[in-house]
Amino acid sequence: MWHVATEKVWFKSTSGPKLAGLIDLPEGDVRGWGVFSHGFTLGKESPAAARICKQLAAEGIGMLRFDNLGLGDSEGDWGNGSFTHKVADTVEATRFMAERGTQAELLVGHSFGGAAVLAAARDAVGVDAVATVGAPFQPAHVEHNYDAVLSRVLEDGEAPWMAGGKSLTLRKAFVDDVRRADLRQKIMQLKKPLLVMHSPTDTTVGIENASDIFNTARHPRSFVALEGSDHLLTKKGQAQRAARIISAWADQYLND
Numbered sequence: 001m002w003h004v005a006t007e008k009v010w011f012k013s014t015s016g017p018k019l020a021g022l023i024d025l026p027e028g029d030v031r032g033w034g035v036f037s038h039g040f041t042l043g044k045e046s047p048a049a050a051r052i053c054k055q056l057a058a059e060g061i062g063m064l065r066f067d068n069l070g071l072g073d074s075e076g077d078w079g080n081g082s083f084t085h086k087v088a089d090t091v092e093a094t095r096f097m098a099e100r101g102t103q104a105e106l107l108v109g110h111s112f113g114g115a116a117v118l119a120a121a122r123d124a125v126g127v128d129a130v131a132t133v134g135a136p137f138q139p140a141h142v143e144h145n146y147d148a149v150l151s152r153v154l155e156d157g158e159a160p161w162m163a164g165g166k167s168l169t170l171r172k173a174f175v176d177d178v179r180r181a182d183l184r185q186k187i188m189q190l191k192k193p194l195l196v197m198h199s200p201t202d203t204t205v206g207i208e209n210a211s212d213i214f215n216t217a218r219h220p221r222s223f224v225a226l227e228g229s230d231h232l233l234t235k236k237g238q239a240q241r242a243a244r245i246i247s248a249w250a251d252q253y254l255n256d
């Protein structure tokens with residue numbers, strides 16, 4: 001499907017542990033560079049992350065995708081993170097790209113990662129354009145994922161939690177942080193071109209989230225409906241289609 005070369009990289013999280021990343025290197029002429037923020041507990045190898053980044057690289061846009069704290073190959077404990085931490089590490093990823101001489105002009109986020117790039121964009125180093133795929137309007141939308149253990153977390157301060165086959169620790173500090181996060185002002189003050197992509201039949205993060213993000217944002221803003229796609233973009237061709245749309249949209253914002 002792809003013959004995209006990848007480079008393994010490491011950079012420090014804002015809290016100290018090393019985060020593992022892959023840079024999908026652009027094929028042919030380099031059109032630009034970007035950073036991808038993955039969904040809630042998904043990681044850099046999730047279908048949306050890997051396929052979107054590889055397709056963008058095939059079209060000349062090199063992409064860094066990385067595992068957040070305690071996920072995949074990254075160091076640290078996921079339970080010590082938070083939405084605020086994810087946002088800060090997304091900014092750190094753009095700083096890392098700038099320092100290695102491949103400044104990221106494009107910031108792309110899927111699901112919870114879409115919320116993170118909206119919050120990170122103003123502080124991101126060198127970023128000129130932002131694209132979200134299946135993003136919630138508010139980070140607290142993820143709370144439905146851990147409903148079953150929420151009462152125990154609030155009572156005891158933490159609880160073990162299984163997410164996608166991973167054994168994680170959910171802490172009250174994470175729950176509180178997510179509940180405090182409010183993207184409304186971040187979106188209103190974005191001052192960068194925004195592409196909102198969402199499936200009308202997304203049963204995980206409803207299409208109304210895309211409407212809220214789009215209506216809150218100021219121009220230049222664009223919306224593309226990913227008809228027929230599921231939330232995780234797992235079906236054949238879905239992630240690649242999203243990437244091709246991002247590639248075409250971002251063209252005028254990339255520093256050739």
